[in-house]
Amino acid sequence: MAHITFWFDFASTYSYLAAMRAAEVAAQRGVGVTWQPFLLGPIFGAQGWTDSPFNIYEAKGKYMWRDMARLADAEGIPFNRPETFPQNSLLAGRIACVGQDEGWIADFTRATYTAQFGNGQDISTAADLTLILTSLGLDAADVLARATSADGKLALRASTDAAIAAGVFGAPSFTTHDGELFWGSDRLAEAVDWAATHAV
Amino acid sequence: MAHITFWFDFASTYSYLAAMRAAEVAAQRGVGVTWQPFLLGPIFGAQGWTDSPFNIYEAKGKYMWRDMARLADAEGIPFNRPETFPQNSLLAGRIACVGQDEGWIADFTRATYTAQFGNGQDISTAADLTLILTSLGLDAADVLARATSADGKLALRASTDAAIAAGVFGAPSFTTHDGELFWGSDRLAEAVDWAATHAV
Numbered sequence: 050m051a052h053i054t055f056w057f058d059f060a061s062t063y064s065y066l067a068a069m070r071a072a073e074v075a076a077q078r079g080v081g082v083t084w085q086p087f088l089l090g091p092i093f094g095a096q097g098w099t100d101s102p103f104n105i106y107e108a109k110g111k112y113m114w115r116d117m118a119r120l121a122d123a124e125g126i127p128f129n130r131p132e133t134f135p136q137n138s139l140l141a142g143r144i145a146c147v148g149q150d151e152g153w154i155a156d157f158t159r160a161t162y163t164a165q166f167g168n169g170q171d172i173s174t175a176a177d178l179t180l181i182l183t184s185l186g187l188d189a190a191d192v193l194a195r196a197t198s199a200d201g202k203l204a205l206r207a208s209t210d211a212a213i214a215a216g217v218f219g220a221p222s223f224t225t226h227d228g229e230l231f232w233g234s235d236r237l238a239e240a241v242d243w244a245a246t247h248a249v
Numbered sequence: 250m251a252h253i254t255f256w257f258d259f260a261s262t263y264s265y266l267a268a269m270r271a272a273e274v275a276a277q278r279g280v281g282v283t284w285q286p287f288l289l290g291p292i293f294g295a296q297g298w299t300d301s302p303f304n305i306y307e308a309k310g311k312y313m314w315r316d317m318a319r320l321a322d323a324e325g326i327p328f329n330r331p332e333t334f335p336q337n338s339l340l341a342g343r344i345a346c347v348g349q350d351e352g353w354i355a356d357f358t359r360a361t362y363t364a365q366f367g368n369g370q371d372i373s374t375a376a377d378l379t380l381i382l383t384s385l386g387l388d389a390a391d392v393l394a395r396a397t398s399a400d401g402k403l404a405l406r407a408s409t410d411a412a413i414a415a416g417v418f419g420a421p422s423f424t425t426h427d428g429e430l431f432w433g434s435d436r437l438a439e440a441v442d443w444a445a446t447h448a449v
Contacts (some may be wrong), residue, residue, distance in 0.1 A: 051314070092308075106296055106418065108292075108413075108416050108418035109418050109419075111416060112416060112418065112430055112432060115429075115430070116431075116432075119429075205406055213308075215315075216311060216312060217308070218306065218308035218309050218312065219309075229315075229319075230312055230315070231316075232312060233435075235433075235435055235436075236435075237324050
């Protein structure tokens, strides 16, 4: 089956748009999605950035917030800017890795992005994420314990290394089985199309 | 009549894609286009960049060249990477300002982008641009004299100041009469759609 890997960081605004549409857009073309959380921090850090480029570059940041509001409106999804940006996405990313193994990563990812950029809530702490996990009918204490175990930490680190190896430099990104990389929420359809038409 | 302003720098790869489609995409919606050359250099310089971000950030640059090849293929337009990137776009920009006054800016812009990114040619010198102007049936010596006059130089500088005032931070960008900004060749259709549906 043709498939794409969807690389996202929970701190990324545009990844919210992609997360809400990825499953549907891919399914319409018979393409599967591997949901792959990673951390932008080490990638940005290697470029000398210690903050989001949307905070470092004022005009780019002003544009992004306006663009997000327009795009969310066009997609018919809620958008509210959270007080803190970017939020620390480490724990959410580790939890998503647990969900990847257990089949609830898509639901967790959509719920976490909606909390953050749909409702403007904080998603950085264990308390914030416990609320989300509980709302999905999961045992939050158990999930948190596994997410913060040595294996849990390693999973997100390995994913970030794999993202770098795949040439990923921003989020969201999409990769295909034959090594094509697409960057940006507005390239989701092209990535899916590539996967569908170049399937082995 | 609804219209958009199309901001471009001749050094910008993605502006090539936008330049080849702007007139057609806009005309299909009854939207006019103001072709507006500007210089990214002062904007990038203010961010501390003394080279193209595609050269500064290796993964981003590698992606851009692959993405350009894919997109040009999808659009059915030629693509050949020039030896030098970015090229000095100062003289081409000044010439385009002359063409803006005289009605041949769209033809000159398409011809210059096609020479650079379609054929992989140099477009930075007076000799390079003389060839292009002559191919358009223009008096190259006369155009060059006006482009490099005090008024010619001022026109491009004023345009760059206007770009900054409009919030432009990259190319291509599109602005509408009501102050909306869209960044990237893949946002041309959205900019045109905004202008068409929000016309005064």
